[in-house]
Amino acid sequence: MKKYTIISFIIIGFIGLFTYINTNESSTFNVLGIDITMPNAIWVMVFLFIFYLISIIYFTIEKIKNFAFSRNIKKDKTNLFNNIKNKILYKNKLYPIKELTNLEDIIEMIEGDKFIFKESEIDFINDLAKLQKGESVDLKKYKLDKNNPWVLKNLENKIANGDIKAAKEALNTPLKDKAIQLLSKEASVEEILSNNYPISKETILNNLNSPKLKDLIDKSNLSNEEYIEIAQTLYKQTDIPEKLLELFKNKIVPYTYLLIEYEMIDKAKEIAKENNLKIFEYYLLLREKGVKIDIKEYLNAKI
Numbered sequence: 001m002k003k004y005t006i007i008s009f010i011i012i013g014f015i016g017l018f019t020y021i022n023t024n025e026s027s028t029f030n031v032l033g034i035d036i037t038m039p040n041a042i043w044v045m046v047f048l049f050i051f052y053l054i055s056i057i058y059f060t061i062e063k064i065k066n067f068a069f070s071r072n073i074k075k076d077k078t079n080l081f082n083n084i085k086n087k088i089l090y091k092n093k094l095y096p097i098k099e100l101t102n103l104e105d106i107i108e109m110i111e112g113d114k115f116i117f118k119e120s121e122i123d124f125i126n127d128l129a130k131l132q133k134g135e136s137v138d139l140k141k142y143k144l145d146k147n148n149p150w151v152l153k154n155l156e157n158k159i160a161n162g163d164i165k166a167a168k169e170a171l172n173t174p175l176k177d178k179a180i181q182l183l184s185k186e187a188s189v190e191e192i193l194s195n196n197y198p199i200s201k202e203t204i205l206n207n208l209n210s211p212k213l214k215d216l217i218d219k220s221n222l223s224n225e226e227y228i229e230i231a232q233t234l235y236k237q238t239d240i241p242e243k244l245l246e247l248f249k250n251k252i253v254p255y256t257y258l259l260i261e262y263e264m265i266d267k268a269k270e271i272a273k274e275n276n277l278k279i280f281e282y283y284l285l286l287r288e289k290g291v292k293i294d295i296k297e298y299l300n301a302k303i
Contacts, residue, residue, distance in 0.1 A: 001056075001059065004059075005052075005056075008052045008055075009052075011048075012045050012048045012049060012052065013045070015044055015045070015048060016041045016042070016044055016045035016048075017041070019040055019041040019044045020039065020040075020041035023040055023041075024039070025039070025040050026038060026039050026040065069099065072098045072099045073099050073100070075098070076097050076098060076099050076100045077100075078095075079095035079096065079097055080097065080100060080103060082095055083095055083097075084110060085124055087110040087111075087112065088110060088112035088115065088124070088128070089112060089124065089142055089144060089148070089150060090112055090144070090145075090148050090149055090150065091142075091143075091144065091148075112128070112149065112150065115128075116132065117129035117132055124142065127139070128150065131150060131153050131154055131157060132153075134157050134160065134161075135157060136154050136157045136158045136161065136163070136166075137154060139151060139154055146173075147173070152173060152174065152175060155169060155170050155173065155175055156170075156175055156178065159175060159178050159179055159182050160178075162182065162186065164182065164183070164186050164187060166179075167179040167180075167182040167183050167186075167187075168183070168195075168197075171197065171198070176198070177200075180197070180198055180200050180202075180203065181200070181202055183197055183203070184199075184200055184202045184203035184206050184207075185202075185206055189207050189210045189212045189213075189215075189216060190212070192216070193212065193215055193216070193219065196219075199216055199219060199220040199221075199222075200220075200222075201222055201226040201229065201230060203216065203220070204216050204217060204220060204222075204230050205230060205233065208233070208234065208237070213247060214246065214247050217230075217247055217248065217250075217251065218250050224253040224254070227248070227251050227253060227254035228253065228254050228257050228299060230254070231244075231248060231254040231257055231258055232296065234247070235258065235261055241258075241262045241264075244258060245258055245259070245262070252271065252275050252277070253277065255271070256268050256271050256272055256275075256277055256280050257280075257295065257299070259271065260280070260283070260284075260295050261295060265284065265287075268280065268284065269281075269284050272284065279299075283295065283298050286298075
């Protein structure tokens with residue numbers, strides 16, 4: 001702007017001098033109701049100076065606009081990066097874009113877990129790459145919701161690596177089954193019972209020698225097929241009928257199954273009839289008719 005001003009003043013002076021040399025006439029103009037008479041050379045310089053001022057104003061406005069545009073572009077780049085990051089991390093917060101608006105539709109299509117990430121100098125990309133490889137990372141700095149897919153993935157990795165604390169955190173998440181599998185292997189029976197952890201078939205099968213096995217069975221809520229599977233496993237290991245029957249005293253179906261295994265037919269008949277256990281009633285009826293069929297084969301065919 002300084003060079004432009006110097007050159008402009010030189011040109012204005014040169015044109016004024018040229019006009020003065022070639023004509024020494026004067027002209028009168030009415031300015032705001034006042035007649036002003038000056039040599040033509042002066043009028044030319046005045047008009048050129050006015051043009052100079054207008055050009056300065058124009059250039060100033062354009063410079064301000066360009067400055068604002070450049071600033072917006074710079075801010076848009078930062079916001080675009082943050083928006084991409086937030087979309088990949090499944091965060092709802094998106095920053096406004098002023099100039100690069102044609103990129104917003106692309107950002108909307110981003111789904112974080114559809115990408116395959118590689119190790120990077122960008123922290124969050126590096127963390128996600130580790131998660132996809134099965135490692136666990138500290139996600140607290142990203143302030144993600146507990147149901148965020150990356151938080152669940154991190155929790156899943158921790159469970160896969162035997163983290164009991166993570167398994168406890170996952171009991172009320174979609175990872176519940178995996179958490180139970182780990183807890184049934186690693187947590188003590190006392191801890192399972194005192195914290196009311198869900199008890200799976202695996203939980204019981206992994207604690208068959210526990211003194212609190214009956215408590216586990218009583219507090220569990222499994223299917224009849226699962227109870228019978230557990231009863232079959234214990235039947236092979238237990239020589240004392242009374243001890244095994246006591247374990248399933250509160251679970252009618254596996255209890256009746258064990259009565260049949262131990263040839264306590266009359267009692268099995270009585271309980272089957274009282275509780276309308278048709279599957280056992282039919283089996284016992286076939287047995288009375290002389291049909292020889294193993295109870296295990298019969299249940300495998302019917303249950």
